[in-house]
């Protein structure tokens with residue numbers, strides 16, 4: 001698959017994917033990096049020799065995806081809602097990584113540290129990561145892969161976030177491999 005990775009921030013998931021691609025942990029090729037705003041993660045484009053652009057408008061995003069022959073989209077901390085036009089054009093070919101065991105702590109309002117604050121408040125002993133297909137419902141698409149981890153040792157939401165983010169980095173590449181094998 002020719003993958004575009006969409007980010008909005010630090011891009012640690014992107015970096016993990018770029019490393020995994022370099023180690024040939026999956027066959028797909030990341031051909032484009034897009035952020036909807038200035039983002040530290042765009043710098044990985046230079047480091048790995050992959051075009052990395054800021055695109056704010058959905059029309060331009062759709063056009064650029066076409067220009068690069070993208071056939072699969074990975075949302076990795078992309079905070080903008082995907083337009084219905086792009087959802088249609090890439091039906092069942094967009095995945096997202098979410099830092100909880102969906103459907104728990106998913107949907108509108110559950111992003112970034114808020115997810116881990118809710119987990120901490122509920123005194124959950126475990127949390128985890130979900131990679132799912134993207135549809136019109138926020139965090140609502142079919143689940144591809146879920147991995148759990150014990151967080152009973154975490155003393156605050158920030159510690160949970162740190163442990164979960166590390167798990168994301170390994171789960172996302174395994175999800176791509178799983179999709180490749182199921183194709």
Ligand code: GRF
Pocket residue numbers: 007008009010011012013014041076077078097098099112165168
């Ligand atoms: C992470 O918090 C992750 O849980 C979610 O969005 C953030 C992305 O972080 N998917 P990064 O930009 O990949 O470091």
